[in-house]
Amino acid sequence: MKQTIVQKILARASGKSFVNIGDIVEPKVDLAMSHENAALVMNQFLEIYKGTGLDPKVWDPNKIAIIFDHRVPAESRKTATNQKKIRNFIAEQGIFKFHDIRGDEMGICHQILPQYGYVRPGYVVVGTDSHTTSHGALGAFSFGIGATEMASVWTLGVMLNVPVPPTIKVVVNGALKKYVQPKDIILYLIGKITAEGANFKVIEFHGETIRNMSTSGRITICNMSVEAGATSGIVPGDEETIKYLREEAGVTEDIPLVNSDDEAEFDKIIEIDASSLVPQIACPHTVDNVKQVGDVEGTKIDQIVIGSCTNGRLDDLETAAQIIKGHKIAKNTRMLVFPASGKIYRQAMEKGIFEILMNAGAVIANPGCGPCLGVHQGALGDGEKALSTTNRNFKGRMGNPDAEVYLCSAAVAAASAITGVITDPTKGGY
Amino acid sequence: MSKVIYKFGDDISTDIIYPGRFMATVLPSETPEFAFADEKDLNKLLNSKTVPADSIIIGGKNFGCGSSREQACSTLKGHELIIIAKNFARIFLQNSINLGLKTVICPDIDADVNDELEISEDKVFNKTKGKEYNIIPHTKTQQEIIQAGGLIPYSRKRLIEGSK
Ligand code: SF4
Numbered sequence: 001m002k003q004t005i006v007q008k009i010l011a012r013a014s015g016k017s018f019v020n021i022g023d024i025v026e027p028k029v030d031l032a033m034s035h036e037n038a039a040l041v042m043n044q045f046l047e048i049y050k051g052t053g054l055d056p057k058v059w060d061p062n063k064i065a066i067i068f069d070h071r072v073p074a075e076s077r078k079t080a081t082n083q084k085k086i087r088n089f090i091a092e093q094g095i096f097k098f099h100d101i102r103g104d105e106m107g108i109c110h111q112i113l114p115q116y117g118y119v120r121p122g123y124v125v126v127g128t129d130s131h132t133t134s135h136g137a138l139g140a141f142s143f144g145i146g147a148t149e150m151a152s153v154w155t156l157g158v159m160l161n162v163p164v165p166p167t168i169k170v171v172v173n174g175a176l177k178k179y180v181q182p183k184d185i186i187l188y189l190i191g192k193i194t195a196e197g198a199n200f201k202v203i204e205f206h207g208e209t210i211r212n213m214s215t216s217g218r219i220t221i222c223n224m225s226v227e228a229g230a231t232s233g234i235v236p237g238d239e240e241t242i243k244y245l246r247e248e249a250g251v252t253e254d255i256p257l258v259n260s261d262d263e264a265e266f267d268k269i270i271e272i273d274a275s276s277l278v279p280q281i282a283c284p285h286t287v288d289n290v291k292q293v294g295d296v297e298g299t300k301i302d303q304i305v306i307g308s309c310t311n312g313r314l315d316d317l318e319t320a321a322q323i324i325k326g327h328k329i330a331k332n333t334r335m336l337v338f339p340a341s342g343k344i345y346r347q348a349m350e351k352g353i354f355e356i357l358m359n360a361g362a363v364i365a366n367p368g369c370g371p372c373l374g375v376h377q378g379a380l381g382d383g384e385k386a387l388s389t390t391n392r393n394f395k396g397r398m399g400n401p402d403a404e405v406y407l408c409s410a411a412v413a414a415a416s417a418i419t420g421v422i423t424d425p426t427k428g429g430y
Numbered sequence: 431m432s433k434v435i436y437k438f439g440d441d442i443s444t445d446i447i448y449p450g451r452f453m454a455t456v457l458p459s460e461t462p463e464f465a466f467a468d469e470k471d472l473n474k475l476l477n478s479k480t481v482p483a484d485s486i487i488i489g490g491k492n493f494g495c496g497s498s499r500e501q502a503c504s505t506l507k508g509h510e511l512i513i514i515a516k517n518f519a520r521i522f523l524q525n526s527i528n529l530g531l532k533t534v535i536c537p538d539i540d541a542d543v544n545d546e547l548e549i550s551e552d553k554v555f556n557k558t559k560g561k562e563y564n565i566i567p568h569t570k571t572q573q574e575i576i577q578a579g580g581l582i583p584y585s586r587k588r589l590i591e592g593s594k
Contacts, residue, residue, distance in 0.1 A: 130497045
């Protein structure tokens with residue numbers, strides 16, 4: 001029987017040779033990730049053990065990763081105390097895939113997992129964060145779950161109640177024009193299929209554009225698959241995945257690859273011609289309100305944000321520096337940069353990227369989620385507009401329901417920082 | 431019989447149900463205060479303690495889209511609400527089942543504020559409009575979790591069975 005990659009992964013993890021789409025399975029979990037919401041997971045985990053007379057021990061401390069990123073360094077007494085409780089729990093349970101607030105090891109969870117080689121092709125990965133879909137970029141079946149569900153995983157080591165999802169196959173061919181980026185592919189797709197277009201389904205990415213794309217670009221695409229409602233995005237692992245895991249994450253052991261069968265059962269097939277794409281903008285207040293940059297060109301922007309698990313990697317910062325070099329950020333516009341990890345921060349520093357951006361007037365913040373979820377840094381004033389490389393523009397997302405967020409690539413963000421209005425980076429000779 | 435207290439359109443995100451800035455508050459007992467914090471009238475109504483249990487909120491398509499924050503479910507569960515929507519986002523739906531928030535998938539639902547509804551196993555009857563709408567049932571495992579009283583008791587049972 002022909003199977004999709006996710007069918008194969010779920011069959012392996014549930015000890016079966018084959019699973020049908022729609023079957024309910026109980027896969028073993030290979031990696032379980034949480035961030036600061038581990039505080040709630042801990043609470044629910046201890047609830048499960050209550051009255052059982054058993055000693056609360058996680059099923060496998062090697063398979064749990066905890067990363068502080070949402071509010072770092074802590075912005076309040078409450079957060080700091082939660083972080084302290086989590087640290088104590090981590091020490092008690094012997095969890096060592098822990099990334100605390102340290103310049104050398106910190107970062108956004110969805111950057112840390114690939115960067116440290118915690119995710120491998122074929123893994124079942126769950127995380128208490130909806131953008132856990134990101135790790136499909138390495139050929140894993142990776143999806144977001146709630147805190148109570150995670151407490152159940154910490155207890156039992158399996159995910160109860162996983163329906164084998166149908167898969168939408170997206171085939172992307174053709175070369176992207178200069179300053180048209182992976183972000184534009186995924187924004188275009190979300191605009192086309194809508195915010196619920198892939199609800200309860202997986203999006204599998206194929207085609208030469210994806211094959212030629214770096215792991216960083218693939219992370220952007222899988223990261224935002226959830227904005228079309230997808231359970232997960234996935235790019236079957238290939239030479240690029242192996243190269244990334246060896247060179248970036250220092251993985252030395254064998255890396256077996258899994259792929260879909262050509263004649264697997266796909267829900268539908270969508271083809272995208274990357275060569276015809278122009279930069280895309282998701283306009284307020286839904287991610288699927290996608291327009292071509294030309295349709296919103298000239299919109300005045302108060303705050304530019306480059307960062308997040310979507311587009312806060314070295315290539316994004318490099319693109320921004322390339323465009324901004326020799327220019328100044330427009331008056332009355334502020335530009336915030338928050339690299340996705342400590343490692344990226346150091347690399348950007350060493351490559352002189354920060355110097356270019358700072359000379360232009362950008363503020364470089366510490367690695368972390370920052371303005372992306374608007375609880376910590378970079379909140380917007382009433383009536384302000386932000387243009388951001390992050391992944392969500394819901395009302396209130398950047399800390400203020402009376403403000404607006406537009407989403408774009410690093411190239412659009414950088415070109416717009418110079419002019420102070422939404423600007424097409426493919427024009428203007430950068 | 432329950433009354434509709436509020437009606438939403440499509441794509442109501444977890445940022446609307448429980449804004450990110452309250453996410454440091456995690457305990458289910460503490461989240462209800464912040465339900466729909468930025469929908470001022472609704473937040474005020476819920477916190478007035480005058481809304482009876484099993485009051486209904488109507489959603490459109492893709493209710494609960496966005497983040498995996500479980501506070502979005504515990505905050506509604508704290509007010510003992512029932513959510514009827516055309517469909518739900520995956521993580522929100524599973525979280526609601528795990529925490530015991532009542533969710534009803536009703537693709538054709540048509541109901542306005544103050545309408546009186548009767549919810550049976552497979553149908554929603556809108557008494558005010560005199561119309562009936564089909565319910566899409568939750569999966570078998572989801573029903574088992576609901577019957578067990580949520581995922582905590584369900585997983586506890588599995589834990590005890592496994593340790594024998
Ligand atoms: S950067 Fe934004 S989307 Fe990514 S994990 Fe942090 S809060 Fe979530």
